[in-house]
Amino acid sequence: MSMTQGEPMAAPPYNYDPMSIALHWLTALLVVTQFLLAEFWEFFAKPTEHAMVVTHMSLGMILTGVYLLRLVWRGSAGRRLPAAGLGVLDRVAKATHHALYTLLGAELVLGFATRWTHNQALSFFGLLIPSPFGQISRQTGWLVGQAHDVVAWTIIVLAGCHAAAALLHHYVIRDGVLRRMLPFR
Numbered sequence: 001m002s003m004t005q006g007e008p009m010a011a012p013p014y015n016y017d018p019m020s021i022a023l024h025w026l027t028a029l030l031v032v033t034q035f036l037l038a039e040f041w042e043f044f045a046k047p048t049e050h051a052m053v054v055t056h057m058s059l060g061m062i063l064t065g066v067y068l069l070r071l072v073w074r075g076s077a078g079r080r081l082p083a084a085g086l087g088v089l090d091r092v093a094k095a096t097h098h099a100l101y102t103l104l105g106a107e108l109v110l111g112f113a114t115r116w117t118h119n120q121a122l123s124f125f126g127l128l129i130p131s132p133f134g135q136i137s138r139q140t141g142w143l144v145g146q147a148h149d150v151v152a153w154t155i156i157v158l159a160g161c162h163a164a165a166a167l168l169h170h171y172v173i174r175d176g177v178l179r180r181m182l183p184f185r
């Protein structure tokens with residue numbers, strides 16, 4: 001049975017469906033991996049750094065597929081659960097989820113754009129995907145790269161607050177909000 005938003009607090013048997021849970025945790029894992037790769041590649045010697053950049057681009061393209069699949073799934077068969085029932089905090093949580101979806105979408109586009117505005121082909125594990133644009137100025141490339149960096153930090157800070165809220169639900173409020181996103185109960 002699928003539930004819609006606005007119904008009263010989910011009774012304990014209600015979980016997100018396995019597909020939504022899988023897509024959520026795959027997204028979380030990929031986002032954190034992307035961030036760590038990008039923050040640490042400069043500390044490695046050239047060949048390793050290059051491999052990390054290629055991994056970042058390749059996982060970024062996989063994340064793009066996961067993201068699109070997640071949007072389609074959420075908009076169709078995916079189960080949607082009502083908010084936890086904490087008044088104004090429900091709105092904050094919903095706004096955070098919307099912001100995460102929006103920022104992630106923007107970040108993926110900026111990722112492709114970062115590589116292409118640096119006049120380089122994208123690499124999917126070595127398979128080259130050339131830029132559809134003509135020659136782009138250094139300044140434009142720099143600006144797009146900066147935007148990709150700022151949005152990355154914004155996502156990490158927001159997702160950090162989101163994760164902290166989930167832990168607060170679990171250990172302090174002691175409701176079932178974290179458990180309904182867990183693959184086991």
Ligand code: HEM
Nearest residue numbers: 031034035038057060061107108111112114115145149152
């Ligand atoms: C949530 C997903 C992503 C996060 C958190 C992320 C994060 C970052 C960060 C923090 C940087 C370093 C920016 C700087 O220091 O100026 C970076 C660089 C980069 N990212 Fe991403 N990124 C993501 C997705 C993508 C995607 C989807 C692509 C492409 C398909 C991509 C391609 C690149 C490229 C080409 C660079 C520059 C690499 C270089 O300096 O040679 N990113 N990313």
Ligand code: HEM
Nearest residue numbers: 027028031074081083084097100101159163166177178181
């Ligand atoms: C350890 C880290 C994380 C934890 C503990 C966590 C936990 C949760 C929980 C418990 C929910 C369900 C909330 C509810 O039903 O009201 C949820 C939903 C959500 N999470 Fe996370 N999350 C984490 C990381 C992330 C990351 C990195 C992202 C994206 C960048 C993300 C994006 C979302 C979104 C968009 C939703 C809303 C799902 C929907 O209803 O469509 N989460 N998360």
